Amino acid sequence: xxxxxxxxxxxxxxxxxxxxxxxVVQERYHHRVLTLVFLWAAMxxxxxxxxxxxxxxxxxxxxxxxIGAYVTVLLVVKTGLTPWIGMGLAVAVAVLAAVLxxxxxxxxxxxxxGLATLAYPLIFRIVMDWLGYQEVAIPMIRERPxxxxxxxxxxxxxxxxxxxxxxxxxxxxxIETSRLGYRLRAVKENEQAAEAMGVxxxxxxxxxxxxxxxxxxxxxxxxxxAILFIVTPDAVFGLxxxxxxxxxxxxGGIGTLWGPLIGAAVMVPVSEVLDSTVGDRLPGIQGVVYxxxxxxxxxxxxxxxxxxxxxxxxxxxxxxxxxxxxxxVAAGGDAAVxxxxxxxxxxxxxxxxxxxxxxxxxxxxxFDVREREILGVIxxxxxxxxxxxxxxxxxxxxxxxxVHLRGERVTGLRPSALCRRGLGRTFQVVRxxxxxxxxxxxxxxxxxxxxxxxxxxxxAVTALAQVGLEDRADDVPGGLTTLELRLMxxxxxxxxxxxxxxxxxxxxxxxxxxxxxxxxxxxxxxxSGVTVVIIEHTMQALLRLADxxxxxxxxxxxxxxxxxxxxxxxxxxxxYLGKRWxxxxxxPAC
Amino acid sequence: xxxxxxxQYVATGLLVGGVxxxxxxxxxxxxxxxxxxxxxxxxxxxxxxxxxxxxxMSGIDPLLGAILTIPPxxxxxWLVHRGLLARVTGGGDPQRQMDAQLILTLGLSLVITNATTxxxxxxxxxxxxxxxxxxxxxxxxxxxxARSYAFAMALVLAAAVYVFLTRTxxxxxxxxxxxxxxxxxxxxxxxxxxxGLAFGVGIALVAAAGGLLATYYPIEPSVAGxxxxxxxxAVVLGGLGSIPGAFVGGLVIGLVQxxxxxxxxxxxxxxxxxxxxxxxxxxxxxxxxxxRARTV
Numbered sequence: 083x084x085x086x087x088x089x090x091x092x093x094x095x096x097x098x099x100x101x102x103x104x105x106v107v108q109e110r111y112h113h114r115v116l117t118l119v120f121l122w123a124a125m126x127x128x129x130x131x132x133x134x135x136x137x138x139x140x141x142x143x144x145x146x147x148x149i150g151a152y153v154t155v156l157l158v159v160k161t162g163l164t165p166w167i168g169m170g171l172a173v174a175v176a177v178l179a180a181v182l183x184x185x186x187x188x189x190x191x192x193x194x195x196g197l198a199t200l201a202y203p204l205i206f207r208i209v210m211d212w213l214g215y216q217e218v219a220i221p222m223i224r225e226r227p228x229x230x231x232x233x234x235x236x237x238x239x240x241x242x243x244x245x246x247x248x249x250x251x252x253x254x255x256x257i258e259t260s261r262l263g264y265r266l267r268a269v270k271e272n273e274q275a276a277e278a279m280g281v282x283x284x285x286x287x288x289x290x291x292x293x294x295x296x297x298x299x300x301x302x303x304x305x306x307x308a309i310l311f312i313v314t315p316d317a318v319f320g321l322x323x324x325x326x327x328x329x330x331x332x333x334g335g336i337g338t339l340w341g342p343l344i345g346a347a348v349m350v351p352v353s354e355v356l357d358s359t360v361g362d363r364l365p366g367i368q369g370v371v372y373x374x375x376x377x378x379x380x381x382x383x384x385x386x387x388x389x390x391x392x393x394x395x396x397x398x399x400x401x402x403x404x405x406x407x408x409x410x411v412a413a414g415g416d417a418a419v420x421x422x423x424x425x426x427x428x429x430x431x432x433x434x435x436x437x438x439x440x441x442x443x444x445x446x447x448x449f450d451v452r453e454r455e456i457l458g459v460i461x462x463x464x465x466x467x468x469x470x471x472x473x474x475x476x477x478x479x480x481x482x483x484x485v486h487l488r489g490e491r492v493t494g495l496r497p498s499a500l501c502r503r504g505l506g507r508t509f510q511v512v513r514x515x516x517x518x519x520x521x522x523x524x525x526x527x528x529x530x531x532x533x534x535x536x537x538x539x540x541x542a543v544t545a546l547a548q549v550g551l552e553d554r555a556d557d558v559p560g561g562l563t564t565l566e567l568r569l570m571x572x573x574x575x576x577x578x579x580x581x582x583x584x585x586x587x588x589x590x591x592x593x594x595x596x597x598x599x600x601x602x603x604x605x606x607x608x609x610s611g612v613t614v615v616i617i618e619h620t621m622q623a624l625l626r627l628a629d630x631x632x633x634x635x636x637x638x639x640x641x642x643x644x645x646x647x648x649x650x651x652x653x654x655x656x657x658y659l660g661k662r663w664x665x666x667x668x669x670p671a672c
Numbered sequence: 673x674x675x676x677x678x679x680q681y682v683a684t685g686l687l688v689g690g691v692x693x694x695x696x697x698x699x700x701x702x703x704x705x706x707x708x709x710x711x712x713x714x715x716x717x718x719x720x721x722x723x724x725x726x727x728x729m730s731g732i733d734p735l736l737g738a739i740l741t742i743p744p745x746x747x748x749x750w751l752v753h754r755g756l757l758a759r760v761t762g763g764g765d766p767q768r769q770m771d772a773q774l775i776l777t778l779g780l781s782l783v784i785t786n787a788t789t790x791x792x793x794x795x796x797x798x799x800x801x802x803x804x805x806x807x808x809x810x811x812x813x814x815x816x817x818a819r820s821y822a823f824a825m826a827l828v829l830a831a832a833v834y835v836f837l838t839r840t841x842x843x844x845x846x847x848x849x850x851x852x853x854x855x856x857x858x859x860x861x862x863x864x865x866x867x868g869l870a871f872g873v874g875i876a877l878v879a880a881a882g883g884l885l886a887t888y889y890p891i892e893p894s895v896a897g898x899x900x901x902x903x904x905x906a907v908v909l910g911g912l913g914s915i916p917g918a919f920v921g922g923l924v925i926g927l928v929q930x931x932x933x934x935x936x937x938x939x940x941x942x943x944x945x946x947x948x949x950x951x952x953x954x955x956x957x958x959x960x961x962x963x964r965a966r967t968v
Contacts, residue, residue, distance in 0.1 A: 193770060200901060204901060327783055373778075377780060
């Protein structure tokens with residue numbers, strides 16, 4: 083709670099400091115530098131929303147800056163509309179552009195997204211040239227200059243720019259501390275895990291993109307009135323705009339609202355001073371400084387100044403605090419719940435087929451999962467177990483066949499949609515959100531049903547307590563043992579309030595004590611009314627755990643039934659141990 | 673429209689496309705081996721143009737000069753890899769490393785463009801050659817001689833790259849390092865050295881392409897920006913990292929640029945290219961020749 087108010091206080095302090103600076107500074111040139119710092123900080127923050135929080139590096143964000151500038155100025159020139167209203171229309175155009183650009187572009191992942199974003203400002207540049215808007219000057223309006231954002235007093239521009247910055251800081255803070263903020267960070271850290279935890283990654287990214295277009299357009303509009311006075315395609319859609327944005331954000335550090343602020347406070351004055359002192363003898367000195375700053379920061383502190391300092395403070399505080407922690411032990415013992423009563427059919431899998439190039443991973447697999455049972459899926463390596471899970475939770479769309487969850491046909495739904503319908507899963511190799519704390523990892527799951535952060539936190543705390551990880555809540559996943567990681571993933575899955583959980587080899591890599599803990603935990607999960615489907619390839623553990631087993635071999639369902647039955651099935655023994663074993667087992671033991 | 677006119681546009685597009693193909697091969701090689709999207713590729717091309725210009729000032733024919741850019745730029749590329757790129761690791765996270773290296777090369781690009789402006793002034797320069805204003809006449813179709821020579825040289829260099837990659841041990845090692853760095857290192861291939869080699873060769877190729885371009889295109893510090901995007905488009909078109917793909921991609925870009933002029937005014941010449949780019953990204957992000965599907 084304290085840290086939450088601290089954030090708002092810090093923003094208020096920054097804005098107050100900005101006001102003081104504005105009042106103290108006397109020289110016209112210094113006012114210009116101040117305005118530039120505020121505006122570039124705001125632009126860096128805008129970029130940070132999509133590229134910092136959501137991790138989608140955009141190389142074309144100046145598109146919105148340019149739209150803000152062009153729309154506002156063209157409205158003044160063509161219709162005499164005041165930029166104060168024109169700016170609002172410019173924002174609307176920018177939002178529309180963000181939707182139109184985002185819809186197709188977010189289908190692309192990773193580097194393809196970044197490359198595609200490059201093209202948009204270039205297209206705008208060409209089109210603006212072609213439309214004859216190579217140079218659009220703001221018409222000088224002598225009467226009512228304030229109404230047309232043509233202040234003579236430079237202080238007014240400072241305050242206007244500071245206002246834009248303050249609003250962008252508030253927007254960033256609201257995003258950071260909201261469900262969207264957590265979801266964006268989850269998408270950035272591990273998109274697939276986020277999807278499996280009920281985050282619709284596409285929608286989250288679109289939301290971030292639209293939100294980041296708004297301040298960028300406002301900054302563009304103000305920048306034109308305060309600094310440039312003339313719009314040219316190159317000045318607003320050009321590479322230098324995005325370079326400056328990147329410099330400010332990356333030098334300061336991305337993924338936090340303080341980064342772009344720090345970056346702007348450091349880089350803008352440096353480059354302005356250089357430009358004013360040696361700029362006429364050395365045109366392009368700004369570009370060299372920005373380029374060098376980008377290179378240096380990528381080599382020496384790729385996380386940015388803010389995080390570098392943050393880390394130093396943290397590691398100093400953490401020193402000495404590293405105490406030994408009690409080991410987690412299996413609670414409740416191994417007894418009881420050998421065969422709990424199972425209910426009706428929860429999940430129905432019908433004739434599912436899935437082929438990869440040249441490999442039939444699943445052929446005509448079908449089975450039912452009943453309420454409150456523990457169903458084990460076993461099979462040798464490459465039997466298609468994980469592919470089956472990927473089909474069940476929506477990562478893969480089957481070539482043929484259907485999956486029904488509680489009577490609803492769910493084939494082809496996205497993992498996030500399935501998660502919202504009560505289907506949770508864990509992964510064979512634990513997929514964490516490495517830069518989120520353990521508690522925050524679990525909160526991402528809790529947000530499936532909780533809107534408010536406080537509620538999600540409460541759900542997450544409960545889920546962590548259920549698995550015995552409450553002591554670890556504030557640690558990052560990197561410091562956890564394998565058992566703790568598996569328990570965290572289970573807690574994250576439970577926080578989504580699932581009806582059915584798919585556990586992909588939850589016992590892999592655990593010591594025998596760890597296996598006991600995990601088995602007790604899985605029983606407890608079932609005891610609380612959740613149905614469990616579990617993949618394992620060690621038969622022994624599943625014999626202790628499962629009510630029923632399904633055996634897969636080479637993509638086919640080989641056998642199904644009670645554990646004892648299945649292990650005596652000759653086809654299963656053959657698949658697991660080979661023909662010779664089968665032959666030997668046929669003979670009497672000596 | 674007369675058939676001859678169409679043939680003329682196609683021929684012009686292909687001639688220009690040959691040089692695009694050569695520069696794109698360099699970018700594709702770097703991406704294919706190192707997974708680095710090199711933003712500074714256009715700037716090395718620009719430097720290659722200037723070196724060829726200075727060669728020409730001292731009496732070396734630019735077609736020869738273009739070839740002579742290869743050794744110094746190979747060394748430069750190797751040094752840039754050693755001194756800059758190899759130092760960015762992303763802390764073991766491949767996506768982060770890719771982003772960081774991309775931003776590093778963006779910084780490098782800014783430095784090179786602006787430093788060149790500072791040192792050599794923004795004034796455009798040109799190389800005068802006898803053949804720049806001459807044309808071969810194939811019936812009614814005219815082929816600019818400078819562009820024809822540049823095209824032929826680009827083909828020769830591209831063929832040399834192909835032979836290097838498929839017929840030499842170093843080339844095979846390079847391809848192994850590209851396909852699977854881990855497995856390659858188990859076979860005793862020094863993957864880091866391969867990255868240096870790839871970056872050196874990639875830079876040398878784009879510099880040579882710049883030299884060829886300089887025989888008919890004005891030389892100025894800001895020229896990089898016009899070409900880097902064309903290279904990206906060509907490489908994406910061919911499937912990121914595929915060298916034959918990038919070659920074909922380059923030819924296609926030349927053709928699209930040229931044929932766009934049939935329907936759109938000159939200023940909109942590159943919109944055709946961008947539209948093709950976006951269409952490919954949306955419809956077939958693995959490129960026309962990409963074989964690697966993205967895995968789940």
